[in-house]
Amino acid sequence: MRILILGGTGEASALARALAGRNDLSVMLSLAGRTAAPKAEPVPTRSGGFGGAEGLAQYLQSEGIDRLIDATHPFAARISANAARAAALAGVPLLAIRRPAWSPEPGDVWTEVASVPAAAAALGAEPRRVFLTVGRQEAGVFAAAPQHAYWARTVEPLGDVLPVPRLTAIEARGPFDADAEAALMRDAGIEIVVSKNSGGAATYGKIAAARVLAIPVIMVRRPDKPDVPCVPDAAGALRWLDAAAHAASTLRDV
Numbered sequence: 001m002r003i004l005i006l007g008g009t010g011e012a013s014a015l016a017r018a019l020a021g022r023n024d025l026s027v028m029l030s031l032a033g034r035t036a037a038p039k040a041e042p043v044p045t046r047s048g049g050f051g052g053a054e055g056l057a058q059y060l061q062s063e064g065i066d067r068l069i070d071a072t073h074p075f076a077a078r079i080s081a082n083a084a085r086a087a088a089l090a091g092v093p094l095l096a097i098r099r100p101a102w103s104p105e106p107g108d109v110w111t112e113v114a115s116v117p118a119a120a121a122a123l124g125a126e127p128r129r130v131f132l133t134v135g136r137q138e139a140g141v142f143a144a145a146p147q148h149a150y151w152a153r154t155v156e157p158l159g160d161v162l163p164v165p166r167l168t169a170i171e172a173r174g175p176f177d178a179d180a181e182a183a184l185m186r187d188a189g190i191e192i193v194v195s196k197n198s199g200g201a202a203t204y205g206k207i208a209a210a211r212v213l214a215i216p217v218i219m220v221r222r223p224d225k226p227d228v229p230c231v232p233d234a235a236g237a238l239r240w241l242d243a244a245a246h247a248a249s250t251l252r253d254v
């Protein structure tokens with residue numbers, strides 16, 4: 001059985017690790033190619049776009065893919081829409097890994113907004129010290145609010161995407177624990193955190209730290225994703241693939 005995993009997340013890597021070495025399956029992990037030095041994976045990888053839903057459908061057919069797993073990030077809306085359409089076009093069963101969103105807990109002070117530009121506007125007119133964690137691709141949106149001082153953390157170097165007078169660029173890849181996040185926020189005198197509602201444990205430390213320090217959070221809500229069969233984690237995807245592999249071998253034996 002040939003499997004394509006659309007990745008760029010911890011769940012995709014966890015599934016790749018679980019499938020590596022299985023000789024009943026052939027696995028390809030696909031990355032968008034945004035990260036210059038992605039971490040090593042234990043299965044073959046490819047990198048770069050497919051050319052929209054039609055390009056992905058063509059890839060599924062030409063590579064003889066039997067199962068497609070959409071394990072992309074909750075904010076990667078375009079590739080998930082493409083995956084749903086491509087799977088339908090090519091007649092390939094699709095499963096999405098959709099990690100649960102975070103919910104506010106007692107002590108959390110969240111302002112929920114619908115988009116990253118709305119988060120920039122929600123910072124307000126008064127200059128504030130902001131811990132910005134929306135990723136490099138959308139950090140530039142905050143150039144529209146140059147009165148604030150930003151501590152912007154990204155995996156890839158920020159470069160010149162956020163041209164504001166007071167900027168501290170922090171290059172780091174998670175996971176981040178709550179104690180280290182609290183220390184960072186205390187040292188920088190952070191007054192407000194901007195975060196996507198990514199869900200998962202790897203980047204939750206800043207949310208827990210903000211709660212402890214009574215720092216407000218502007219939380220960007222998730223974009224809509226297509227309504228397809230889904231599981232919350234890599235273990236669920238593994239069970240789905242095992243069931244499919246078992247059904248295929250039973251059919252062969254008949």
Ligand code: NAP
Pocket residue numbers: 006007008009030031032034047048049050051052053055056071072073075076077078079080082134135137196
């Ligand atoms: P996006 O807006 O949904 O996708 C834009 C285009 O990038 C897609 O149309 C596709 O190009 C290509 N693409 C995206 N993911 C791909 C994959 N896994 N393999 C091959 N091509 C892919 O995606 P994004 O928000 O830019 O995210 C890019 C990648 O970073 C994804 O793999 C995602 O899981 C990861 N990521 C995103 C975020 C975030 O906040 N958005 C955070 C962490 C990780 P074509 O149309 O040409 O096929």
